[in-house]
Amino acid sequence: MNIELKQYVDTIQCQQLVENYQLSDLTFTGSPQSVIEKAKRDHDRVPVMIMNDDQLAGFFCFHLHQGPLEIGGCADTDVLLRALSIDERFRGQGISLAAMKLVPAFVKAHFPYVTRIILAVNYRNIPAQHLYQKTGFHDTGIQRVGKIGPQYVLFEKINE
Numbered sequence: 211m212n213i214e215l216k217q218y219v220d221t222i223q224c225q226q227l228v229e230n231y232q233l234s235d236l237t238f239t240g241s242p243q244s245v246i247e248k249a250k251r252d253h254d255r256v257p258v259m260i261m262n263d264d265q266l267a268g269f270f271c272f273h274l275h276q277g278p279l280e281i282g283g284c285a286d287t288d289v290l291l292r293a294l295s296i297d298e299r300f301r302g303q304g305i306s307l308a309a310m311k312l313v314p315a316f317v318k319a320h321f322p323y324v325t326r327i328i329l330a331v332n333y334r335n336i337p338a339q340h341l342y343q344k345t346g347f348h349d350t351g352i353q354r355v356g357k358i359g360p361q362y363v364l365f366e367k368i369n370e
Contacts, residue, residue, distance in 0.1 A: 211303065211305070212263050213261070213305060213312065215258055215259070215260060216259045216261055217256060217259075218249075218257035224259070232299055233295050238331075238335045240271075242269040242295070245257050245269060245270075249271065252273075254276055254277060258272060258316070260296070260309040267297055267300040268294070268296040268309055270292065270293055272292075274289055274290075274321065278290045282363060287326060289321055292329065294338070306341055307341060310341060310344075313345075314366065326366070327368065328350070328364065329363070329364055330363050332356060332359055332360070333359060333361065334359065339362065342364050348364060348365055349364055350363045
């Protein structure tokens with residue numbers, strides 16, 4: 211397993227990878243296609259591919275500036291991580307854990323002004339809560355109501 215985070219670029223190669231992505235349960239996340247479409251309209255959204263060698267194993271989005279404000283964050287120093295998903299063919303292999311451990315370094319390299327990563331996770335999404343706790347996220351104490359119910363707001367500070 212060789213996990214790497216790569217910013218999505220709208221090329222034929224990346225489009226083909228996304229077209230073959232398998233994700234049937236969208237209860238707690240958005241599809242890569244929907245993330246990309248939103249990013250085309252909102253340049254503060256940065257789609258990111260989770261690559262396992264040359265295969266697209268997962269996908270998520272960083273949302274800058276206005277994004278963090280949606281869940282009580284700061285537009286100047288926070289980045290919102292949203293719509294994390296793992297392709298169904300790659301689940302149970304530790305890919306999400308490996309990818310989330312790479313997130314702070316990726317953020318530091320691409321968004322040097324960011325000092326905190328924030329996200330919202332649904333109360334009912336226990337596996338995601340465990341993943342985020344294992345990778346250094348902490349509860350802010352803020353709770354909000356999302357589209358499908360209550361959510362915890364979590365954060366991880368970026369080391370200087």
